[in-house]
Amino acid sequence: MGDKREVILKAAERLFSRSGFDGVSIRDIAAEAGVNSALIGYYHGTKESLYRSLFADRYALFNEERLRLLGQTELVAYDKQCLAALVQAWSKPLLQLLQDESNHDFIVLLSRESGEGSVDRHHIVRQFFDPAARSCMAAMGRVYPHLQQAELALYYLWIVTPVVNFIANTQRAARLAEGRACNLPAAPGSIDRLLTFITEGLHAAIMLNHRS
Numbered sequence: 001m002g003d004k005r006e007v008i009l010k011a012a013e014r015l016f017s018r019s020g021f022d023g024v025s026i027r028d029i030a031a032e033a034g035v036n037s038a039l040i041g042y043y044h045g046t047k048e049s050l051y052r053s054l055f056a057d058r059y060a061l062f063n064e065e066r067l068r069l070l071g072q073t074e075l076v077a078y079d080k081q082c083l084a085a086l087v088q089a090w091s092k093p094l095l096q097l098l099q100d101e102s103n104h105d106f107i108v109l110l111s112r113e114s115g116e117g118s119v120d121r122h123h124i125v126r127q128f129f130d131p132a133a134r135s136c137m138a139a140m141g142r143v144y145p146h147l148q149q150a151e152l153a154l155y156y157l158w159i160v161t162p163v164v165n166f167i168a169n170t171q172r173a174a175r176l177a178e179g180r181a182c183n184l185p186a187a188p189g190s191i192d193r194l195l196t197f198i199t200e201g202l203h204a205a206i207m208l209n210h211r212s
Contacts, residue, residue, distance in 0.1 A: 005043045008033045009057060012050050017105035020112075021051060021122070051122055055113075058106050059128045065093040067135060075142040078207075082143050084199040090136050091163050091198070095191050098167060111168040114160070133160075144206050151209075158202050166194055 011033035015024045026047055030037040044050035069089035076082045094110075097103040117125045136159070137152040147155070 004033075004035060004039060008035060008040055008043060008050070009054060013054055013058075013105045013109065016051060016054070017108035021047075026050075048122065052124065052127070054106070054109065055124050055128050059110070062093040062097060063128075063132050066090055066132070069093070070135065070139055073139070075139055077143060077145055079143065080199065080203045083140075083203050084195070086136070086139055086143065087159055087195050087199050087202070090159060091195055092191065094163060095167070095194075107167055111164055114164045115168065144210070146210055147206070155202060155206065158205075159198055162194065162198055 008029065012024070012029045015028055015032055024047075026037050026040055029047075029050070030040055033040075040050065044053050066089060069092075070086065073085045073089050074082055075086070097107055113120075113122070113124045114129070117129070120126055133153075133156055137149075137156050140155060141147055141152055
């Protein structure tokens with residue numbers, strides 16, 4: 001029976017990513033999963049609960065890896081290499097999802113919720129994203145101990161926003177390349193260059209503010 005729960009989740013993930021939350025019904029998900037609608041209620045309750053279950057399952061997987069890597073990262077005050085290791089620990093598990101096509105639907109949902117974070121209609125950001133963000137902010141505060149909480153929040157967004165935009169706009173990049181091969185996530189060194197861009201810019205901005 002546990003397999004049915006997973007089948008339902010994958011069917012919901014596919015449909016939510018293609019049609020959005022409002023464009024999908026429980027009946028649609030049941031048809032996609034090949035199950036009775038009542039079974040969805042048994043495993044997941046409402047459509048809202050089912051949607052949140054997607055993040056409870058999928059977000060937890062890569063977030064555990066981020067926290068593990070972050071816990072292994074040496075954090076020395078005002079050391080740019082420590083910031084680089086922090087940025088890499090926090091960003092790479094998410095970016096590596098792009099390497100597997102089976103993650104495409106979840107990446108769409110993740111990007112959508114991140115982009116609509118100020119609205120947070122389904123409380124995904126508040127329940128899943130924000131607690132994780134505070135772990136990263138605490139680590140950043142050890143590298144830059146002069147930063148206040150509001151500054152840490154701002155600089156945290158400077159880390160995650162380029163990553164989310166990178167994920168969300170890879171197809172647009174292909175269009176801008178006018179049909180030429182432009183598989184950014186798989187391009188050699190593309191992820192490392194992005195993380196270097198984030199690290200260098202963030203460190204320069206923080207230290208400029210600190211010196212002033």
